[in-house]
Amino acid sequence: MTRKYKNPVGNFMTLLTLIFLYLPIVVLIVFSFNKTKSRTIWSGFTLDWYRELFTDSTIMTSLQTTLAVSILGALIATIVGTFAAIGFFKMKRSWRSPLLTINNIPVINADIITGVSLSLLFVSAGAILGFDLGFGTLLIAHISFNIPYIILSVMPKLYQLDRNLFEAAQDLGCTWFQTIYKVIIPEIMPGIINGLIIAFTMSVDDFVISYFTAGSSVQTLSMTIYAMTRRRISPKINAISTLLFAVVLILLIIVNLREARQAKAEAKKQRILKGR
DSSP, X not given: OOOOOOOXXXXXXXXXXXXXXXXXXXXXXXXTTBSSSOSSXXXXXXXXXXXXXXXXHHHHHHHHHHHHHHHHHHHHHHHHHHXXXXXXXXXXXXXXXXXXXXXXXXXXXXXXXXHHHHHXXXXXXXXXXXXXXXXXXXXXXXXXXXXXXXHHHHHHHHHTSOTHHHHXXXXXXXXXXXXXXXXXXXXXXXXXXXXXXXXXXXXXXXXXXXXXXXXXXXXXXXXXXXXXXXXXXXXXXXXXHHHHHHHHHHHHHHHHHHHHHHHHHHHHHHHHHHHO
16 A cells, blocks of 8 residues: 655745746736836736737837748758658667767757857858858758757657558558658658647747847847847837747647647557557
8 A cells, every 4th residue: 555645845845936937927927918117016907018019010020030930940840850850760770879869969059059150150151152141041040950859759759660661661662752751751740740839939939049140130029029128128028928928838738738649549559459
């Protein structure tokens, strides 16, 4: 018989951690609906700051840039990362392990190092090829730091595949491309979609790498918010931050729900196979 031991100190520290992490966000959301510009005194409910937000041309332009970079970067990174993951999967383990370790370096690497290194690369290449930092370099940077996340999302699904699927499909007349397109891609689609959502979330949320690779001609939403905070803080910042938090939260909920459904489906599949 097992006993359940209560740990009041651990529970208290968990609660304290959650309060420390999320209370500032709650305050930010509440004061995004405040009538006045006060950041300490509640004066009544209003949606004026959200209306002003959507009529601000600078913010709308940066939002369009952010969405364009995030969508294009996530889609291109998903295509490249998926084929890279399949390539890793077909490699010998002696080659695959060190290459996957290299792939994981950008994930754990500090954003400031990635941003500065990409900036130096683009400036050097621009001096030779004759281009400046702008939307193109910003997009390449987002594709670069998103690819490792796609590979990490797709590889577990590939490990769950029967390795004989490749040979079986080709024995039945499929070409290499048909095997990938008709057999492998449908099987690993949940991992691809999860990676796509994570990549999009990372792009929307990024500031440091974008700051070093965008140049002076374009600005993402996070860069615009940073520029606004350097002056007098406007309640519109609270409104922008609230909307960004809501978007990221919704995407994370979608990812977690998908992973939970996939786990249930896999468990059900295993029970059916064992019952035969």
